Amino acid sequence: MPSFAKTGGPAMRTGETINLLRRRGDHRVTFVELFFDLVFVFAVTQLSHLLLEHFDLAGVFETALLLCAVWWLWVYTAWATNWLDPQTTPVRLMLFAMMLGGLVFSMSIPQAFGSRGLAFAGAYVAMQIGRCLFTLWALRHYNRATFRSFQRILSWLACASVFWLAGAMVDGEARYALWLAALVIDYLAPAAGYWTPGLSRSSTADWDIQGGHMAERCGLFTIIALGESILVTGVTFGAMAWTPVTSAAFVVAFVGTVAMWWIYYNIGAERGSDAMAHAADPGRLGRLAYTYIHLLPVAGIILAAVGDELVLAHPEGHTDFKTAATLLAGPALFLIGNILFKHALVVSRTLSHYVGLALLAVLSPLALVVSPLVFSAAMTAALVVVAVWETRSFARGKAPAVT
Numbered sequence: 001m002p003s004f005a006k007t008g009g010p011a012m013r014t015g016e017t018i019n020l021l022r023r024r025g026d027h028r029v030t031f032v033e034l035f036f037d038l039v040f041v042f043a044v045t046q047l048s049h050l051l052l053e054h055f056d057l058a059g060v061f062e063t064a065l066l067l068c069a070v071w072w073l074w075v076y077t078a079w080a081t082n083w084l085d086p087q088t089t090p091v092r093l094m095l096f097a098m099m100l101g102g103l104v105f106s107m108s109i110p111q112a113f114g115s116r117g118l119a120f121a122g123a124y125v126a127m128q129i130g131r132c133l134f135t136l137w138a139l140r141h142y143n144r145a146t147f148r149s150f151q152r153i154l155s156w157l158a159c160a161s162v163f164w165l166a167g168a169m170v171d172g173e174a175r176y177a178l179w180l181a182a183l184v185i186d187y188l189a190p191a192a193g194y195w196t197p198g199l200s201r202s203s204t205a206d207w208d209i210q211g212g213h214m215a216e217r218c219g220l221f222t223i224i225a226l227g228e229s230i231l232v233t234g235v236t237f238g239a240m241a242w243t244p245v246t247s248a249a250f251v252v253a254f255v256g257t258v259a260m261w262w263i264y265y266n267i268g269a270e271r272g273s274d275a276m277a278h279a280a281d282p283g284r285l286g287r288l289a290y291t292y293i294h295l296l297p298v299a300g301i302i303l304a305a306v307g308d309e310l311v312l313a314h315p316e317g318h319t320d321f322k323t324a325a326t327l328l329a330g331p332a333l334f335l336i337g338n339i340l341f342k343h344a345l346v347v348s349r350t351l352s353h354y355v356g357l358a359l360l361a362v363l364s365p366l367a368l369v370v371s372p373l374v375f376s377a378a379m380t381a382a383l384v385v386v387a388v389w390e391t392r393s394f395a396r397g398k399a400p401a402v403t
Contacts, residue, residue, distance in 0.1 A: 019085070019088060020084055020085055020088050020090055020091055020138040021083060021084060021085055021138065021139075022081075022082065022083060022084060022085040022086075022210065022213075023085070024208075024210070025210070027210050027211075027212035027213045027216070027277070028213070029213060029216050029217060029220065030081075030086040030087060032086045032087075032092050032095055033081055033086055033095070033217070034220070035095075035099075036077070036095045036098065036099055036102075037074075037220060037221070037224060038099075039099050039102035039103055039106060040070065040074050040102070040106075040221070040224055041224050041227060041228070042103070042106045043070045043102070043105070043106040043109065044070070044224055044225055044228045044302060045228055045231065046106055046107075046109040046110060047063055047066060047067055047070065047109060047302060048228055048232065048302050048305050048306050048309075049110070050062070050063050050066070050109060050110055051063040051302075051303075051306050052306050052309060052310070055306075055322045055325075055326075061176070062112070062113050064299075065176075065179060065180065065183060066109055066112055066120075067295075067298075067299060067302070068183050068187070068295070069124055069183065070109075071294075071295045071298065072183075072186050072187070073102075073105070073124060073127055073128065074221060075218070075221075075290070075291055075294075076128065076131065077095075077098060077127075077131060078214065078217040078218065078221075079209070079214070079286075079291075080131055080135055081095075081213075081217075082209050082210050082213050082214055082217075083135070083209070084135065084138060090134075090138070091138075094130075094131065094134045097130070098127055098130070098131060101123045101126055101127045101130075102123070102127065104119055104123040105119075105120060105123035105124055105127065107119075108120035108123065113175060113176075117167070117168040117175060118165075118168040118169070120168070121164040121165055121167060121168035121179075122165070122168065124164055125161040125164050125165060128157045128160075128161070129154070129157055129158065129161060132150060132153055132154045132157055133154070135150050136150045136151070136154065148199060149194070149202050149207075151196070151199060152194035152195070152196045152199050152201070152202060153189070153194055155194070155196045155199070156185065156186075156189040156194055156196070157186075157189075159185055160182045160183075160185040160186045160189075161182075163178045163179065163181045163182035163185065164178075164179065164182045166178050167179040167182065187292075190287050190291060190292075191287075204281055204283035204284035204287060207282070207283025207284075207286070207287070208282075208283070209282050209283055209286055211273070211275075211276025211277045211278075211279060211282040211285070211286065212273050212276060212277045214276055214282075214286050214290055215269070215272045215273035215275075215276045215277075215290065216273060218290045218294050219264075219265070219269045219272075219273075221294070221298065222264055222265075222269075222294075222297065222298060222301070225297075225298045225301040225302055225305075226257055226260065226261055226301055228301070228302065228305050229253070229256075229257045229260075229301060229304060229305035229308060230254075230257060232305045232306075232308055232309045233250060233253045233254060233257070233305075233308055233309075233312065236308075236309050236312040236313065237249075237250040237312055240312070240313075245315050245316060245373065246312065246315060248315070248373060248377075249311050249312050249315040249372075249373050249376065250312065252311070252373065252376050252377050252380050253308035253311065253312065253376070253380075255380050255384065256304060256308065256331075256376070256379070256380040256383055257304075257308075259380065259383035259384050259386070259387045260297075260300075260301060260304065260331075260334055260383060262387040262391070263334075263335075263338055263353075263383065263386055263387050263390065264297060264338060266387070266390070266391060266394075267342075267390055267391075267394055268338060268341060268342050268345070271342075271345060272289065272290075272341070272345050275289075275345045275346070276289075276290075285344065285345075288344050289341055289344035289345060293337060293340045293341045293344060294337070294341065295337075296333055296334075296336060296337025296340065296341075297333070297334045297337035297338055297341065298337075299333055299337075300329075300330050300331065300332070300333035300334030300335070300336075300337055301330070301334060302330075303326050303329050303330030303333060304326070304327070304330030304331060304334065305330075306326045306330070307323060307326035307327040307330055307376065307379075308376070310322060310323040310326060310327075310372065311323060311327070311372045311373060311376045314372060315371065315372055315373040316371050316372070316373065317371060317372070318371075319367045319368075319370065319371060319372045319375050323367075323372045323375075324364075324367035324375060327367075327372075327375055327376050327379045328360060328364050328367070328379060330379075331356075331360055331379050331382065331383055332357060332360050334383075335353050335356050335357050335360075335383075335386065336357070338350070338353055339353045339354070350390075351389075351393075352385075352386045352389035352390040352393065353386055353390075355385065355386065355389065356382050356383065356385060356386035359381075359382035359385060360379065360382050363375075363378045363379065363382060366378055
């Protein structure tokens with residue numbers, strides 16, 4: 001996660017470089033950022049299809065690892081554009097280059113643990129290192145502390161890159177181990193303040209970010225994940241016979257997606273944006289709530305989308321393990337992620353979410369005796385209960401203010 005030093009003091013010198021930086025107080029998400037996100041729509045689709053086709057222990061591990069890489073690549077870019085101004089031509093060109101690399105990266109996902117491992121790892125490393133080098137160039141005449149922060153970030157990215165590229169050169173368990181080590185380095189870096197020998201470490205108090213922009217960017221990635229659920233539902237249902245049973249499965253899948261949207265956006269997203277905009281230490285909140293925790297609800301939405309596709313394909317008969325696991329784990333992971341997210345924002349009342357998790361646990365044995373359609377309807381009903389409960393609670397004014 002890129003860290004930014006405060007810029008209240010004078011720059012080292014003025015000039016063209018400063019024009020590449022976003023004005024402080026500018027929270028807008030630009031069209032070029034939305035355009036950049038299209039690559040990650042493709043990446044999320046690739047992930048869900050990978051899990052659908054390889055739903056075993058190895059497939060789940062591979063999909064989880066690749067999802068972590070996809071998220072880390074996207075969220076680092078979101079941090080970068082929180083500081084860089086996408087309205088300037090050099091920043092736009094950098095994002096377009098990132099999009100090209102992102103297409104190679106996304107196309108390599110299905111064979112990342114096979115023949116396209118080097119393409120996957122090479123694109124990931126090139127995008128991470130390239131974007132950081134560009135940011136260093138943009139800041140080279142600006143604030144020394146900010147420049148030093150990106151030097152620390154570059155050192156951690158370079159260290160992780162060794163493991164990404166080394167993993168691409170080997171096969172099987174060795175690739176698993178090396179890429180897992182790379183992810184550990186990547187994910188440990190922000191929590192460690194990017195401590196680097198000779199450069200010390202960064203403090204979250206130095207990470208001067210536009211809170212509203214960060215909250216909106218992460219909310220838009222959640223839309224990408226929800227969009228994958230809509231896409232799966234529409235494409236699958238559109239290609240099959242529209243019988244009463246398949247139509248019911250289609251409606252249940254749609255209601256489940258709407259319920260997840262409601263749980264995240266009706267309360268959490270808006271208050272998260274307010275919390276970020278007024279936080280005394282937005283860097284700390286951005287690191288915890290938006291960089292780390294946000295991956296959990298996104299993963300839950302992707303799992304739920306896989307479950308929806310399985311139910312649409314086989315709504316009747318016995319509920320197999322793959323279908324039951326995705327239908328249960330998706331909503332559960334989504335709710336857990338929302339609980340952690342809202343607690344990070346100091347929203348103390350999330351009883352509805354705990355009740356939802358309890359309902360999922362109580363209803364889970366139904367998978368042994370009911371059809372996939374009925375089990376999907378039960379899981380969706382639990383999400384609807386959470387959405388209605390939380391909405392009514394806030395309508396009665398029982399929800400605490402976010403600080």
